[in-house]
Amino acid sequence: VLDLGCGGGDLARSLVRWARSDGFDLEVVGVDPDPRAIAAAERQTTAGVTFRTQSSGDLVAAGERFDVVVSNHVLHHLDDTERGAFLRDSAELAVGRSVHSDIRRSVSAYRLYAIGASFVSAGTFIREDGLRSIRRSFTVPELAAALPA
Missing domain, CATH: 3.40.50.150 (Vaccinia Virus protein VP39)
Structure with a gap:
């Protein structure tokens, strides 16, 4: 693999x-x-x-x-x-x-990660990087449109 x-x-x-x-x-x-x-x-x-x-x-x-x-x-x-x-x-x-x-982008995923990451990775780059990843990720229709046939 x-x-x-x-x-x-x-x-x-x-x-x-x-x-x-x-x-x-x-x-x-x-x-x-x-x-x-x-x-x-x-x-x-x-x-x-x-x-x-x-x-x-x-x-x-x-x-x-x-x-x-x-x-x-x-x-x-x-x-x-x-x-x-x-x-x-x-x-x-x-x-x-x-x-x-x-990652599937959604408002709830962003909010939950923002809160949860504050408890486990406060003061690190992990929280900001994770939030950036969620912002850059796709919704299901966006990903379907971005993928080749």
């Missing part, structure tokens, strides 16, 4: 853990073009998970292929051109399926 835009590696580690709990061995490669994200991801090691400082374009250029390609909370970080390239790369990298999950 390829985790594109893996950030700190939470999804990659969770996929391996969930698969093991169901009796499956799974190998996950997490990639992110930001070396700071990979450095953070590598602070915690999990058997079956490797991390690389690469982009989806780097992987396509190298001819790599994966059974499944996933991303989580990446699409709202990309402009229209970047998102199109990212999704084309995902389709080319996936032998099977590519699955992308993102």
